[in-house]
Amino acid sequence: MTRANSQTPPKHFLTLLDLNPGAATGLITRATELKQRRQRGEHYRPLIGYTLAMVFEKSSTRTRVSFEAGMAQLGGTALFLSPKDTQLGRGEPIEDSARVLSRMVDVVMIRTFEHETLTRFADYSQVPVINGLTDRFHPCQLLADMQTYTEHRGPIQGRRVVFIGDGNNMCHSYINAARLFDFELHIACPPGFEPEPEILAAAADHCTLLDDPAAAVEDADLVVTDVWASMGQESEEDQRKALFADFSVTSALMARARSNALFMHCLPAHRGEEVSADVIDGPQSVVWDEAENRLHAQKALLEWLLLDQRSGSEPAH
The missing domain is CATH 3.40.50.1370 (Aspartate/ornithine carbamoyltransferase)
Known part of the structure; x- marks a missing residue:
């Protein structure tokens, strides 16, 4: 596995408008392809060795299961971090949490209240940040x-x-x-x-x-x-x-x-x-x-953020 160049700013998915129309349409197409591959029983694991940190300040059944299962199906690992497990927005500044966490994992999903919490974290993260939900947007x-x-x-x-x-x-x-x-x-x-x-x-x-x-x-x-x-x-x-x-x-x-x-x-x-x-x-x-399509769409998103964007390409087909 080659980690993203720390000198290159990571691409984030904080709102839908972080995508252009071509990338958005490509993700939808790719999500259906990944869904069909799973229905055929194919094992596709391009993210072996990759780790997703899932930071939850707001609880959710669908968001946790879809990201955790999706990362596992792609061969990676997902870490669930509840409010009890992190210092996000409490004793430690959000900026410091971002600096530390993004040195240890390859992508971070945050589900929180204030959208500013997400954007501040992304500003200081070395790896892609995904909006799992804020009070302003729910792009996934x-x-x-x-x-x-x-x-x-x-x-x-x-x-x-x-x-x-x-x-x-x-x-x-x-x-x-x-x-x-x-x-x-x-x-x-x-x-x-x-x-x-x-x-x-x-x-x-x-x-x-x-x-x-x-x-x-x-x-x-x-x-x-x-x-x-x-x-x-x-x-x-x-x-x-x-x-x-x-x-x-x-x-x-x-x-x-x-x-x-x-x-x-x-x-x-x-x-x-x-x-x-x-x-x-x-x-x-x-x-x-x-x-169900939360699972497949987010798998396409993870694949794109972690693999395709490194070469500047549209979602894989």
Whole structure:
């Protein structure tokens, strides 16, 4: 194994916009190829000798399992670091944690609250840093979502996508995805829960903000939602349930979309709140494929960050 040249600044994946359209499309294609290889029972282990550090300030089932299993399947090793196991943001400055950890591992995934924690860590890291989720963005989930749509319906370019609910990290990432993959995005949020203005303004030619879910889903090819209260917002849960009551994705709402529209949710889901049981468990739902594709999309991402970028190439095919 040849470690990346410490004099060459590493490439990071902090938001979707760290990719160009060619690289993004290549990652989606590569993710499906890796998925098919695994389904055929092929063993592909290009990352023997590589180590991924997974730093969790926010817990997650899907993020931990998909990264840990993905690294193992590629032949590498993953280290799980909980808040109890690190000094990140506590006694030790983030900059010092980055300097130390990046001398010992080949890539770092961080799942945290403040996006600034991630960017500060990346500024001082000698190795690639991956955003496993922050309060502003969740780009790994969008790679899986784009892979899932492409596998079921083909390219998403030019399609109409609808995000319903809180203007949160998932909404922000869909805004970035609209720019990167060139689709039309309708966003339906209750007043006061809109996405950040500067993120929305940068994608003004791709996004339309509405406060009426029924109007938003007209002729939609894909309908997406998320929980009404994310981790860290538990104290607001009852208030949000009242304010978001008209923003539930029900079968009546889905009926206003195209007849072949898909439904996605990053999970975990609360049936009877942001989505009805008959939608998430119904024929238009692809949430289980979407969840599985976290594994494959992140394997493609790890391969690209650790191998392909060293020669400046697009994702391998």
